[in-house]
Structure formats: structure tokens, C-alpha cells
Amino acid sequence: xSDSRLSGSTARxxxxxxxxxxxxxxxxxxxxxxxRECARIGLRVTLLEAADAVGGAVASHTxxxxxxxxxxESFAVRAGAVADFVASLGLTEQIVMPNSAGAWLCLPGEGxxxxxxxxxxxxxxxxxxxxxxxxxxxxxxxxxxxxxxxxYLDRLMPVLKIGREHNLGxxxxxxxxxxVLERLVDPVAAGVYSAPATxxxxxxxxxxxxxxLTTTGSLSGAVLALIGNKPAGSxxxxxxxxxxxxxxxxxxxxxxxxxxxxxxxxxxxxxALERSGTDEEPTWTVTIAPPAAQPPAAQPPTAQPPTAQxxxxxxxxxxxxxxxxxxxxxxxPALDLVAPLSDELATLTELDWPEPTAVELATVxxxxxxxxxxxxxxGVLVAAATPGISAKALTHVSxxxxxxxxxxxxxxxxxxxxxxxxxxxxxTEILSDAEFQALALHDAxxxxxxPLEKAAVVGFARTPWHGALSPATIGARxxxxxxxxxxxxxxxxxxxxxxxxxxxxxxxxPDALAAAGRIRHAALGMPSTE
Numbered sequence: 001x002s003d004s005r006l007s008g009s010t011a012r013x014x015x016x017x018x019x020x021x022x023x024x025x026x027x028x029x030x031x032x033x034x035x036r037e038c039a040r041i042g043l044r045v046t047l048l049e050a051a052d053a054v055g056g057a058v059a060s061h062t063x064x065x066x067x068x069x070x071x072x073e074s075f076a077v078r079a080g081a082v083a084d085f086v087a088s089l090g091l092t093e094q095i096v097m098p099n100s101a102g103a104w105l106c107l108p109g110e111g112x113x114x115x116x117x118x119x120x121x122x123x124x125x126x127x128x129x130x131x132x133x134x135x136x137x138x139x140x141x142x143x144x145x146x147x148x149x150x151x152y153l154d155r156l157m158p159v160l161k162i163g164r165e166h167n168l169g170x171x172x173x174x175x176x177x178x179x180v181l182e183r184l185v186d187p188v189a190a191g192v193y194s195a196p197a198t199x200x201x202x203x204x205x206x207x208x209x210x211x212x213l214t215t216t217g218s219l220s221g222a223v224l225a226l227i228g229n230k231p232a233g234s235x236x237x238x239x240x241x242x243x244x245x246x247x248x249x250x251x252x253x254x255x256x257x258x259x260x261x262x263x264x265x266x267x268x269x270x271x272a273l274e275r276s277g278t279d280e281e282p283t284w285t286v287t288i289a290p291p292a293a294q295p296p297a298a299q300p301p302t303a304q305p306p307t308a309q310x311x312x313x314x315x316x317x318x319x320x321x322x323x324x325x326x327x328x329x330x331x332x333p334a335l336d337l338v339a340p341l342s343d344e345l346a347t348l349t350e351l352d353w354p355e356p357t358a359v360e361l362a363t364v365x366x367x368x369x370x371x372x373x374x375x376x377x378x379g380v381l382v383a384a385a386t387p388g389i390s391a392k393a394l395t396h397v398s399x400x401x402x403x404x405x406x407x408x409x410x411x412x413x414x415x416x417x418x419x420x421x422x423x424x425x426x427x428t429e430i431l432s433d434a435e436f437q438a439l440a441l442h443d444a445x446x447x448x449x450x451p452l453e454k455a456a457v458v459g460f461a462r463t464p465w466h467g468a469l470s471p472a473t474i475g476a477r478x479x480x481x482x483x484x485x486x487x488x489x490x491x492x493x494x495x496x497x498x499x500x501x502x503x504x505x506x507x508x509x510p511d512a513l514a515a516a517g518r519i520r521h522a523a524l525g526m527p528s529t530e
Contacts, residue, residue, distance in 0.1 A: 020046050020322040021523060023286050025270045025337070028056025029505065030497045030512040031328035032253045033085070037516035038326075039260035043523055046320060047262055048288065050269035050329075054254060057465065057498075058505075060247035064365030064459020066407055068397065068414060071465070072246050074098070074239040076506040083240065085509050089252040094242045098400045101377040105142060106447050107183050108386050117386045117446055119376055122188075125227060127206055128197075129188035130172060131180070132224040139184075147179035155218045164210045167474060169198030175219040187381040191393040193472050193503060194357040195422035196384075204472045204502065243403045246505075267291070273325065273337045282492055286320045324492045324519045328512065330356075331499035338493070344486045351479045358466055359420035360428045362391075362440035365459035369411040370450045374399040380447050390427060391417040391443040412458070415444050422473075429464070436462055471502055494519055 024035045027049030039045045047054070057071040075082040086095060102121060109116040123131055123138040131139045134151035143151065154175040165171045168189070173181045181197060189197040193205065202209055212222035242248050257264055269289045277283035327334045331353065339346040378400035381393050397414035398405045404414055417440045419428045428436055437460045445452040471480050480500050487495055494515040498504075501511030 019283065020044050020320060022046075022324045022326065022519060023048065023284065023320055023322040024326045024328060025273075025286070026056075026328035026334075026497065027051070027054030027264065027266070028328060028497070029058050029250070029253075030056075030501075030508050031326070032250065032257065033509055033512035034326045034328055034494075034496060034516040034519075035262050035264075036253060036256050036260065037513055038324075038519055038523075039257065039262045041520055041524070043520070045257075045260075045262045046322070047257065047264045048268040048270055048286070048320075049264070049266045050333075052266050054264060054266065055247060055250040058246050058250050059463075060245050061363075061461055061463070063363050063414075063461045064412075066365060066404070066414065066459070067245065068363060068404070069245040069247060070361070070363070070461070070463045072505065073395070073397070073401075073416075074241045074246070076504050077238055077240050078506055081510050082505045085513075086242070086249060089249065089256065091242060091249065091252055094244065094248060096241050096243050096401065096403060098239060098241065099374070099378050099402070101374055101399065103378055104376045104380045105183070105187055106380045106382040106386055106389065107142070107187075108383060110144075115387055117389055119380060119447065119449060121377065122381065123184070125224075126184070127209070127223045127226055128168070128192070129180075129184035129186075130176070130206075130219060130223050131184065132220050132227060134176065134180075134220055142183050143179040147177060147183070150177035151180050151220070153177075154220050157218070159213060159217055165202050165213065167198060168200040168202050168205060169196060171202060171219065172197060183383060187383045190384065190421055191381040191418070193422075194359055194392075194420060195473060199422060199473045201472060201474050201477055204477055241401055270337065273327075273341065275341060276321070282323075284322050284325045284492060286322065286325065288318055288320070290318070324494075324523065326494045326496065326515055326519060328496050328515075330497060334495055334497065334499075338487075338490075338495070341490065341493075345490070348483055348486060351482060352475060353479065354422075354473060356466065357420055357422045358429065358464070359418060360436075360465070361463040362417045362419070362428075362436060363397075363459075363461045363463070364415045364417070364437070364440055364444065364457060365408070366413055366415065366441075366452060367411055367456045367458060368413050368450070368452055371396070371399075371413045371448065372411065375450070376448050382447065384421065389443050389446050390439060391419055391447070392421055393418040394444060394447050396448075415440075415448075417443055428462075433460070433462060471499055492519075492522065 021043035022038045022045045024031045024045060024047040027047055031047060032054060035045050035047045059071045060067055061070040083095060086092060104119050105122050106117050106119050109118045120141045121138060123142060125132045134148050140148045169181055172185050185197045189195060189200055193200060208226055209222050212225040213219060216222050216225055270286055271289040272287035274285045275282060276285045327337060335349045339349050379395040382389055382391055395416045397416050398408050408414060441452050441454060496512045496515040498508050501507040
């Protein structure tokens, strides 16, 4: 895998001496956002990242001569949170919308097509695949007349349950039947959350659905109420992106940190966090692991410009002191850091945290004029147990984003396939690069319905993502609440990140801003507004 990294974060031996106002542990998007928010009011901030570059899941790489997203490639447009933040970075004119062709589904064939994979457009006018109109033609194309009539019975069934529904999969099957669950909702759940619908908490993945269900008396009516009077857009169109890739946001963030004097230190794994100082003036001591103990970076690098002032202090620095600390890592490193601080924080490690899902992406750049017609829209979600296909999703990147198509040129296409489902071992980890490329090419040909030759491939990259833990699963909301509740009693310490906020930039950015906001208020001696 190649990358478009630029050199230049602060070396450990170049750190300035003296206490900081804030140390941010973790240089993913949450950490970068929190560091910027604190530094904007003049606080002295140091950001520590264990990998060799910042950005986390928002990263880029160069494949077949094209600079492409290797992680997150879009953001949910709901509430405008990301667009507002992007505007604050001066990138509003870079925001782009995807092609309106919409997404498709790849499903196990039935009847005469049994044993084959079939592809159909993902119906419009739904929420997580739950249809608002079960008898609509595009819904019937997926679940057939029998499945459609069973789903329509939802309109006639009373809502008997007192209280809230929790399990999305159980709710869908009870109200609309097995075919809606397996052929519509599960493929969407796997594509978005890497988990089956039976693992997902209703109130997390579909806020407002429970209330709408009680009000309207049916699941399809509840979906229609959530959609409102908005015209049904193409499936998968409620997202935006940035021309040049989402990693341009990270590049802009890093430049902002440099502007505000933030020290951004890579290859700096924090191994201990201690409370020090007095009750009146508490401080934190942050201990960085020796260089020899640094593990190899688990995530791909992100393009980044030079970031901070370099100060010659060769003795420094195994420890830092700060008035405030923001931990913005994934869940296990974060919990391991805070557990020694108190018995209450230690109990958080004993909660029933699930194993994270291992996901691996395959990016293929290929000369294939046969794909110019975009036969499968902007991408395809693959149902589990679809014959002959291991991938759970395919994004036709050059069909989805005009800027990628322009960069690639006529007849050249960018495909990205995703592997890894919750509860299953990483099936691609044991494959060599050549074997993984062959698998991706085979799956892409099956999903898109056109032959794709190895000789036509002009670039290939694999991107593993480990440690992803979705707070959308059953019980996750209670675990997150427990973390927030215990943390509220610890002055000067904040935790943020996708494992707490939810999946996607639309959840991560507001949560990081809120965490930084509480630190800002404490630093200025102001009461919190939250």
C-alpha cells in the first residue's frame, strides 16, 4: 500500500518543556477536533498519537496513480454538523454530493436462480432498509409479492408491547417478516455497522422510531413519519463528501493545529496516566512509552503538512504534565489508561464489552470500459450467504464521486470492497496480497455482473482496520452511559471517540466538540453549559 504522507510532526525530542494546559491522547479525528477547539482560545495543547501519522479512520493512499480515501469516504448530512465544521475549516466549496444513481443489493437467488447471486436496486423511501411502502414495486422486486403482503400485515397488527423496542432485527421480523429482515435490513446493517440487525439497538440506529411506532401504530408508518414529506431520494444518497477525499479535512485540521501552536507528536504511545497536584490545583502526569516499546502502526498514514515548532531539548520527554487531559483513543486503550485512576473507573473494564469487528478494505483501480454504464449504481450491499461472494459491500467509487471519475479518466474505474462481519474471524487476514486481489476481483465481477481481468488492474491496495467497536449494538448505550456517569465525577478528564459517540463523522465531531467545550469552560473558570 502506498500513501500520500507529507513529513513533519513534532519529534519527541523536540517537545517544549513545562506544563501544558491540555494533553490530547489520540490523533484520530476526535482528537484533532478536540485539540483545535481547546487551542482556539489560547490554551497550550499537546496532542500525542501512537501511530506514525494522525487522522485515524480518515486517511488516504495512492493507488494506480490516484489519491483516494483509504478509510471514511463520506459523511452523513443529517443535522448539518459535519458541513458546519467543514465550513469552519474553509472547505465549504469542496463539499460534493454523490451520484444520484443510488445503491443496489446483491442477494441469494431463489427459484430458478437458486445457487446464484442476483442484484436489484435498494428501494427508496426507507430507513435502514425498512420500507415505508411495503407494496411498492422496488420493494416487491427484492422480497416478492409474498414477502410484500407479509410486510403489509404490519399495517394491520396492533402495537401490543408496552415500553420501547430494543432489538432492531427482532422488531423488523415481528412486524414485517423474515424476508424484509434478511433481504433488506440485514444487508444495510452489515454495510453500515458491520453487524446483523439483531445486534443493533433501535434507539441508537434509528432515533425516534420507537416514538413514531407508538404514534402511528405500524413500523412502515413510523418509517414514513421519520422520512416526513421529503421526496424519496436515491438509496444511499443522504451523504456528502469532499473533493479530493475526506482526508483533505485532516490536512486542514493539522494546518489549523500548527496555526494555533499545538504540538502534534506521532509515534508517542501513552502508557500511563496519573492524577497529581493538589485538590485545589489538580494536574495530570502523562507517561509516554520508550521509543523501543512503540508497536507498529495499526492504521494507514494520512497526508499531513508540517505541524509544529521544533525546540531542541534532547533530554525530553518521557512524561508531560497538564491541567486537563482528553483521551480520544479507541475503547480498550482508553479504558486501560483510566482504570488505575479509581475503583469506579476500573469497573468500566469489567463491563460486557464485545469483541471489535476486524474489517479489511480492498481498493482496485482497473481499466474496464464495460463499467462505464454504472450498471449497479454507486455501490452494492451484499446479503450474508450470497453464493460465491465473500465481500459484504462494494463501493463503485468512480461512479459515486465525479471528482474521482475525472481524475481516473474514461474507462478507468475505482472499486472498493469491504470484508468482515461481526462475530466472524477476519477471513482475509491470512491471504497474501495476490490472493486478496484475486478474491476482490472475483467478488467485484460477481457483484457487478461483468467479467474483470487481472491484466486490466492498474493498482491495488489493502487496508486493515482493527479495534472498531460500534456503540450501536444491544447493551452499548448502557455501557456508554456508565462511562459518562463515572467520568462526570473526575475533574479535568474527558473521553471521546466513535466508541462513545456513535459511528461516523456526524456523531464523532459533535461529541469531540462537546468534550473540548467542557474543558474550555473549566479552564476559563466558567460553569459548563451542558
